Amino acid sequence: MSTAVARASVARRPRAFGQRARAGRVAMWAVVLGALAVSLAPGLYMISLSFMDNPQLFAGRVVPWPPHAENYPRAWVASSIGRLYWNSIYVSTASMVATVAISALAGYGLGRIRFAGRGIVYGIVLIGLTIPLQIALIPLFINLRTLGLLNTRLALIGPYTAFGLAFGTYIMKGFFQGLPRELEEAARLDGAGEFGIFARVMLPLTRPALATVAIFVFLQNWNEFLFALTFLTEGRMRTLPTGIYALLSSEFYGNYPILAASLVLFSAPVLVLYFVFQRQFVEGLTAGALKH
């Protein structure tokens, strides 16, 4: 085989010649599809359960036939999921907006201004990136209780804003750093101040990074469990995860299909969001992880 052919054939794919290569391909697909089946089976099982009734469930069925779509309206009412949605959307969005705004500012400051003490500020951000948030649980609980803020939305919005901040600042800093210097100098010559440069010249260019931070932080807030469990001890302000958790100790625990339908309703918005924005999700994540 001449080198030219070899080069052409290996440019992208493994050598696709011969039986061994074919066997390798079959093995590869077997592994990939097997892993995919394992990855997706539990989610599909949940959807399947949500269309069963209890007799089908106890018979150990996997396919829900005939389907029981009435589980969904019942789940909606039983778990008062409308209010849970509203609480979750409110809390997740408010803290997301705050996180994005504050981390854009901080990312610009750290990425583009050389000021004394910048290293220390960045160090604090990096600590925030690694530290287990559980450290804040007891202090915040006690202080919120003292301030009478338990069982309010504010009790979660503050901490959630902070929890996304380290990640957001980290991503925004990396992005601001990568922008060309000429832009800034041109604007400075035109007489723009630091904030003008930030708001009118730089910020519009960081839209992809802003989207990444927004989506990630929103998802993190949407799914957060421990703080919501601890700070919302009464039902009214509960967010979705704790609301669903409360179902486990309610009468519906015995009715698994209804619980499953609630889980589907809970997951649906996030999954839709994910499939719509999956490029920002995956690429933003990897950019953040690999650009240290």
Next chain:
Amino acid sequence: MLSPAARRRWRRHAAGYAFTGPALVVLAAFLLYPIGYSVSLSLHDWDGYTPRWGPFVGLENYRALAGDEVFWRATMNSVAFVVVRTPLEVGFGFLLALLLNRRLVVRSLLRTLFFVPVVMSLIVVTIIFQRVFEPNTGLLNTFLRAIGLGAWAHPWLGDPATALGAVIAVSVWKNVGFSLVILLAGLQGLPQDVVEAARVDGANAWQLTLRVITPLMRPILALTALLSIIGGLKVFDLVFIMTRGGPTYSTEVLATMLYREAFELNHMGVASAIAVILVTLVLSIARAQTFVLDEAPEGGKA
């Protein structure tokens, strides 16, 4: 009078703090202050209800933990969580990343699908898996019986011998997609000419993977492992909802023990001590790892 140059410098410092100020305030309030508070509270005895903290007890809470069998159980479980989970997560993730690292029409679709468990809420995942592991009609045992391995059917979460393994398996299941996505991006960022040259020199797929690609990927593999280790030590939701640390503490980890001590037993001082230990553990691992990374030839840029 300040010279114009000095004034410009001052203005630059001021601008720096103006931009980072809001973030500093928030991080100070929700991160630095709680750390200080926890360290201080961990040296006191307090039930969490009397208006004032109880007496200063020095390291008594830490000493009590050192003599507490449950604490050691939780620590060992946290360690087991990391030691078992991280290699599986990074290993499977790397394997899949290697398999997907070629021109496939469906590659981005596959990547998207493998990432779905990462996006799913832990509470949803946990409730599903409780059902999957359910002894009589759950998916796993039903499947085992269907393929003639009924003898292996088992109350996975109810038996102290298998509960921790089952919880770790769920954790691996949820996070493999995360490793996969990072490692795949890393593979695509490798210097193609090096890989190419090895190929032209006649390296087969095995040699290529083991001798060329894996060493090049070392910094990214280390980073993925670090993220997984830290994530493993922090784990709470999964254990709390799935087993509540039981049966008989067989799945208790540091974070669930912290919660129990604080909010079920009202031992605020002891719980704070656990929080401090947890943070110290995570920060020292992160520190050690960055150290190792910086020592690596190309690690600094990872």
